Amino acid sequence: MPELPEVETIRRGLEQGLVGRRIVDVEAAPDRLRKHGPCAWTEMAGTTVTRIDRHAKVMRWHFDSGHQASVHLGMTGKFLFSPPDEPVRPHTHIRWFLDDGQELRFTDHRRFGWFALHPPGAPPMDTDHYGPDALDAAWTPAMLEVLLRGSRAPLKAFLLDQTKIAGLGNIYACEALWRARLSPRRLASNTPSSKVALLLASCQDVLQDSLAAGGTSFNDYVDSIGEKGSFLFDVAVFHREGQPCPRCGAEIRRIVQSGRSSFYCGGCQR
DNA sequence: ATGATCTCCTGAGCGC
Protein backbone atom coordinates (compact mmCIF):
# COMPACT_ATOMS: atom_id res chain seq x y z
CA MET A 1 0.00 0.00 0.00
CA PRO A 2 2.09 2.87 -1.23
CA GLU A 3 1.81 6.02 0.81
CA LEU A 4 3.90 9.16 0.57
CA PRO A 5 7.30 7.61 1.44
CA GLU A 6 6.81 4.72 -0.96
CA VAL A 7 5.67 7.03 -3.75
CA GLU A 8 8.66 9.30 -3.15
CA THR A 9 11.01 6.30 -3.23
CA ILE A 10 9.49 5.17 -6.51
CA ARG A 11 9.63 8.71 -7.88
CA ARG A 12 13.37 8.80 -7.20
CA GLY A 13 13.81 5.44 -8.89
CA LEU A 14 11.97 6.67 -11.95
CA GLU A 15 13.98 9.87 -11.94
CA GLN A 16 17.09 7.72 -12.27
CA GLY A 17 15.85 5.31 -14.91
CA LEU A 18 13.24 7.19 -16.91
CA VAL A 19 13.96 10.92 -16.96
CA GLY A 20 15.94 11.83 -20.07
CA ARG A 21 15.20 8.55 -21.83
CA ARG A 22 13.29 8.72 -25.07
CA ILE A 23 10.14 6.61 -25.11
CA VAL A 24 10.33 4.70 -28.38
CA ASP A 25 6.93 3.09 -28.13
CA VAL A 26 4.09 2.49 -25.70
CA GLU A 27 1.87 -0.52 -25.42
CA ALA A 28 -1.23 0.00 -23.36
CA ALA A 29 -4.50 -1.57 -22.40
CA PRO A 30 -6.64 1.57 -22.02
CA ASP A 31 -9.66 0.06 -20.33
CA ARG A 32 -7.85 -1.78 -17.60
CA LEU A 33 -7.37 1.14 -15.22
CA ARG A 34 -10.10 3.16 -13.62
CA LYS A 35 -9.00 6.52 -15.00
CA HIS A 36 -6.73 7.37 -17.85
CA GLY A 37 -7.23 11.03 -18.67
CA PRO A 38 -8.21 12.63 -21.96
CA CYS A 39 -5.20 11.44 -23.97
CA ALA A 40 -4.45 7.96 -25.24
CA TRP A 41 -1.39 6.55 -23.55
CA THR A 42 0.13 5.88 -26.96
CA GLU A 43 0.63 9.66 -27.28
CA MET A 44 3.69 9.19 -25.06
CA ALA A 45 5.48 7.43 -27.92
CA GLY A 46 8.35 9.58 -29.20
CA THR A 47 8.45 11.81 -26.13
CA THR A 48 10.91 12.15 -23.30
CA VAL A 49 10.08 12.59 -19.64
CA THR A 50 11.92 15.70 -18.50
CA ARG A 51 10.93 15.84 -14.84
CA ILE A 52 8.91 13.94 -12.27
CA ASP A 53 7.54 15.62 -9.19
CA ARG A 54 5.08 14.57 -6.55
CA HIS A 55 2.24 15.92 -4.47
CA ALA A 56 1.22 13.59 -1.67
CA LYS A 57 0.71 10.15 -3.23
CA VAL A 58 0.35 11.46 -6.77
CA MET A 59 3.31 11.66 -9.14
CA ARG A 60 3.38 14.15 -11.98
CA TRP A 61 5.35 13.29 -15.09
CA HIS A 62 6.36 16.17 -17.38
CA PHE A 63 7.05 15.35 -21.04
CA ASP A 64 9.06 17.34 -23.58
CA SER A 65 5.91 17.36 -25.74
CA GLY A 66 4.15 19.43 -23.09
CA HIS A 67 1.97 16.53 -21.98
CA GLN A 68 1.69 15.87 -18.28
CA ALA A 69 0.64 12.68 -16.57
CA SER A 70 -0.77 12.20 -13.08
CA VAL A 71 0.01 8.85 -11.60
CA HIS A 72 -1.55 7.26 -8.54
CA LEU A 73 -0.46 3.80 -7.48
CA GLY A 74 -3.64 3.01 -5.58
CA MET A 75 -3.12 -0.07 -3.46
CA THR A 76 -1.00 -2.29 -5.63
CA GLY A 77 0.40 -0.18 -8.46
CA LYS A 78 4.03 -0.91 -9.31
CA PHE A 79 6.64 0.26 -11.78
CA LEU A 80 9.29 -2.19 -12.86
CA PHE A 81 12.21 -1.78 -15.21
CA SER A 82 12.60 -5.01 -17.17
CA PRO A 83 14.76 -6.33 -19.97
CA PRO A 84 12.55 -6.86 -23.02
CA ASP A 85 12.86 -10.65 -22.84
CA GLU A 86 11.45 -10.78 -19.33
CA PRO A 87 8.01 -12.42 -19.33
CA VAL A 88 5.21 -9.90 -18.93
CA ARG A 89 3.46 -10.40 -15.61
CA PRO A 90 -0.29 -10.58 -15.32
CA HIS A 91 -2.04 -7.23 -14.68
CA THR A 92 0.53 -5.29 -16.68
CA HIS A 93 -1.37 -2.27 -18.01
CA ILE A 94 1.28 -0.10 -19.64
CA ARG A 95 4.68 -0.89 -21.19
CA TRP A 96 7.11 1.85 -22.16
CA PHE A 97 9.84 0.78 -24.59
CA LEU A 98 12.85 2.98 -23.87
CA ASP A 99 15.70 4.01 -26.12
CA ASP A 100 18.25 2.10 -24.04
CA GLY A 101 16.49 -1.17 -24.82
CA GLN A 102 14.90 -1.45 -21.39
CA GLU A 103 11.20 -1.54 -20.72
CA LEU A 104 9.30 0.17 -17.97
CA ARG A 105 6.14 -1.65 -16.97
CA PHE A 106 3.21 -0.59 -14.85
CA THR A 107 1.28 -3.34 -13.12
CA ASP A 108 -1.66 -3.02 -10.74
CA HIS A 109 -3.63 -6.11 -9.95
CA ARG A 110 -6.34 -4.43 -7.92
CA ARG A 111 -6.62 -1.59 -10.38
CA PHE A 112 -7.15 1.13 -7.81
CA GLY A 113 -4.34 3.08 -9.39
CA TRP A 114 -4.59 5.51 -12.26
CA PHE A 115 -2.42 6.95 -14.97
CA ALA A 116 -3.98 10.06 -16.44
CA LEU A 117 -2.32 11.62 -19.48
CA HIS A 118 -3.20 15.25 -20.19
CA PRO A 119 -2.48 17.23 -23.36
CA PRO A 120 -0.12 20.20 -23.62
CA GLY A 121 -1.66 23.37 -22.24
CA ALA A 122 -4.15 21.53 -20.04
CA PRO A 123 -2.37 20.81 -16.78
CA PRO A 124 -3.90 18.05 -14.68
CA MET A 125 -6.23 19.13 -11.91
CA ASP A 126 -6.21 15.75 -10.19
CA THR A 127 -4.77 17.11 -6.97
CA ASP A 128 -6.26 20.58 -6.95
CA HIS A 129 -8.54 19.64 -4.08
CA TYR A 130 -5.65 18.30 -2.00
CA GLY A 131 -4.27 20.09 1.01
CA PRO A 132 -0.56 20.80 1.32
CA ASP A 133 1.77 17.85 1.05
CA ALA A 134 2.41 16.44 4.52
CA LEU A 135 6.15 17.06 4.15
CA ASP A 136 5.74 20.60 2.87
CA ALA A 137 8.14 22.83 4.80
CA ALA A 138 5.48 25.52 4.95
CA TRP A 139 3.40 23.59 7.50
CA THR A 140 3.08 25.24 10.89
CA PRO A 141 1.23 24.07 14.00
CA ALA A 142 -1.00 27.11 13.64
CA MET A 143 -2.09 26.00 10.16
CA LEU A 144 -2.89 22.53 11.42
CA GLU A 145 -4.76 23.85 14.42
CA VAL A 146 -7.09 25.89 12.21
CA LEU A 147 -7.94 22.78 10.21
CA LEU A 148 -8.41 20.65 13.32
CA ARG A 149 -10.77 23.15 14.91
CA GLY A 150 -12.86 23.24 11.75
CA SER A 151 -13.38 19.49 11.61
CA ARG A 152 -15.98 17.33 13.27
CA ALA A 153 -14.36 14.07 12.25
CA PRO A 154 -12.34 11.75 14.49
CA LEU A 155 -8.61 12.43 14.36
CA LYS A 156 -7.94 9.29 12.36
CA ALA A 157 -10.41 10.26 9.63
CA PHE A 158 -9.00 13.77 9.68
CA LEU A 159 -5.48 12.53 8.99
CA LEU A 160 -6.68 10.36 6.11
CA ASP A 161 -8.52 13.27 4.51
CA GLN A 162 -6.26 14.31 1.64
CA THR A 163 -8.00 17.68 1.38
CA LYS A 164 -6.60 18.62 4.81
CA ILE A 165 -3.09 17.17 4.97
CA ALA A 166 -2.11 15.17 1.91
CA GLY A 167 0.02 12.07 1.84
CA LEU A 168 -0.86 10.07 4.93
CA GLY A 169 -2.50 6.70 4.48
CA ASN A 170 -3.70 4.16 6.99
CA ILE A 171 -0.30 2.97 8.17
CA TYR A 172 1.24 6.34 8.85
CA ALA A 173 -1.94 7.86 10.24
CA CYS A 174 -1.96 5.10 12.87
CA GLU A 175 1.73 5.46 13.56
CA ALA A 176 1.63 9.25 13.77
CA LEU A 177 -1.21 9.14 16.29
CA TRP A 178 0.73 6.63 18.38
CA ARG A 179 3.79 8.88 18.37
CA ALA A 180 1.67 11.85 19.39
CA ARG A 181 -0.05 9.75 22.11
CA LEU A 182 -3.41 10.75 20.71
CA SER A 183 -6.37 8.40 20.34
CA PRO A 184 -7.69 7.91 16.80
CA ARG A 185 -11.18 8.22 18.31
CA ARG A 186 -10.67 11.69 19.70
CA LEU A 187 -12.48 14.36 17.72
CA ALA A 188 -10.06 16.41 15.67
CA SER A 189 -11.56 19.59 17.04
CA ASN A 190 -10.82 18.41 20.59
CA THR A 191 -7.10 18.05 20.04
CA PRO A 192 -5.46 20.01 22.86
CA SER A 193 -3.58 23.06 21.62
CA SER A 194 -0.56 21.81 23.50
CA LYS A 195 -0.54 18.68 21.33
CA VAL A 196 -0.92 20.21 17.88
CA ALA A 197 2.77 20.82 17.30
CA LEU A 198 3.54 17.29 18.47
CA LEU A 199 0.93 15.85 16.11
CA LEU A 200 2.37 17.74 13.16
CA ALA A 201 5.90 16.69 14.05
CA SER A 202 4.73 13.09 14.48
CA CYS A 203 3.15 13.03 11.04
CA GLN A 204 6.24 14.47 9.42
CA ASP A 205 8.71 12.38 11.41
CA VAL A 206 6.97 9.11 10.70
CA LEU A 207 7.03 9.88 6.98
CA GLN A 208 10.67 10.97 7.07
CA ASP A 209 11.70 7.89 9.04
CA SER A 210 9.98 5.63 6.57
CA LEU A 211 11.44 7.51 3.64
CA ALA A 212 14.91 7.10 5.11
CA ALA A 213 14.24 3.36 5.28
CA GLY A 214 13.13 3.22 1.65
CA GLY A 215 9.44 2.90 2.46
CA THR A 216 7.65 0.37 4.58
CA SER A 217 7.69 -2.98 2.88
CA PHE A 218 4.22 -4.18 3.65
CA ASN A 219 2.79 -6.96 1.56
CA ASP A 220 3.84 -6.44 -2.00
CA TYR A 221 5.39 -3.00 -2.09
CA VAL A 222 8.53 -2.81 -4.20
CA ASP A 223 10.38 0.18 -5.53
CA SER A 224 10.82 0.87 -9.22
CA ILE A 225 13.75 -1.49 -9.49
CA GLY A 226 11.80 -4.28 -7.90
CA GLU A 227 13.52 -4.22 -4.55
CA LYS A 228 11.58 -4.46 -1.34
CA GLY A 229 11.86 -1.59 1.09
CA SER A 230 14.75 -2.11 3.42
CA PHE A 231 12.24 -2.78 6.20
CA LEU A 232 14.13 -0.69 8.68
CA PHE A 233 11.08 1.35 9.49
CA ASP A 234 9.71 0.08 12.77
CA VAL A 235 5.96 -0.09 13.04
CA ALA A 236 4.72 0.45 16.58
CA VAL A 237 1.03 -0.38 16.28
CA PHE A 238 0.00 -1.06 12.69
CA HIS A 239 -1.25 -4.64 12.23
CA ARG A 240 -0.12 -5.44 15.77
CA GLU A 241 -3.48 -6.04 17.38
CA GLY A 242 -3.15 -7.97 20.64
CA GLN A 243 0.55 -7.32 21.00
CA PRO A 244 1.99 -5.10 23.75
CA CYS A 245 2.55 -1.43 23.10
CA PRO A 246 6.30 -0.88 22.73
CA ARG A 247 6.01 2.21 24.90
CA CYS A 248 3.71 1.29 27.78
CA GLY A 249 3.07 -2.43 27.39
CA ALA A 250 -0.71 -2.17 27.20
CA GLU A 251 -2.46 -4.23 24.56
CA ILE A 252 -2.75 -2.78 21.08
CA ARG A 253 -6.34 -2.58 19.92
CA ARG A 254 -8.01 -2.59 16.56
CA ILE A 255 -11.17 -0.68 15.81
CA VAL A 256 -12.91 0.14 12.55
CA GLN A 257 -13.35 3.81 11.66
CA SER A 258 -15.01 4.86 8.43
CA GLY A 259 -14.53 1.35 7.14
CA ARG A 260 -10.82 1.14 7.88
CA SER A 261 -8.82 -0.49 10.63
CA SER A 262 -7.28 1.75 13.23
CA PHE A 263 -4.62 0.32 15.48
CA TYR A 264 -3.79 2.10 18.69
CA CYS A 265 -2.70 1.64 22.26
CA GLY A 266 -5.53 2.02 24.73
CA GLY A 267 -2.97 2.66 27.47
CA CYS A 268 -1.02 5.65 26.31
CA GLN A 269 -3.05 7.16 23.46
CA ARG A 270 -5.67 9.52 24.82
C1' DA B 1 -21.99 21.32 4.17
C1' DT B 2 -20.08 17.68 6.42
C1' DG B 3 -18.98 13.07 7.65
C1' DA B 4 -20.22 8.17 6.95
C1' DT B 5 -20.87 4.56 3.87
C1' DC B 6 -20.61 2.32 -0.53
C1' DT B 7 -18.04 1.05 -4.48
C1' DC B 8 -14.41 -0.44 -7.42
C1' DC B 9 -10.94 -4.92 -7.68
C1' DT B 10 -8.29 -9.18 -6.82
C1' DG B 11 -5.22 -12.04 -4.04
C1' DA B 12 -4.49 -13.73 0.51
C1' DG B 13 -6.06 -16.13 4.25
C1' DC B 14 -9.23 -18.66 6.50
C1' DG B 15 -12.78 -22.42 7.66
C1' DC B 16 -15.08 -26.37 6.42
Added chain:
DNA sequence: TGCGCTCAGGAGATCA
Protein backbone atom coordinates in the same frame (compact mmCIF):
# COMPACT_ATOMS: atom_id res chain seq x y z
C1' DT C 1 -6.72 -30.58 -1.41
C1' DG C 2 -9.81 -27.26 -2.72
C1' DC C 3 -13.69 -24.55 -2.78
C1' DG C 4 -15.90 -20.37 -1.43
C1' DC C 5 -16.34 -16.78 1.75
C1' DT C 6 -14.44 -12.49 3.84
C1' DC C 7 -11.28 -8.95 4.12
C1' DA C 8 -8.09 -5.26 2.87
C1' DG C 9 -7.93 -0.41 1.48
C1' DG C 10 -7.38 5.00 -1.67
C1' DA C 11 -10.42 7.94 -2.87
C1' DG C 12 -14.47 9.37 -5.69
C1' DA C 13 -19.50 8.91 -5.62
C1' DT C 14 -23.39 8.73 -3.08
C1' DC C 15 -26.13 8.82 1.04
C1' DA C 16 -27.80 10.78 5.47
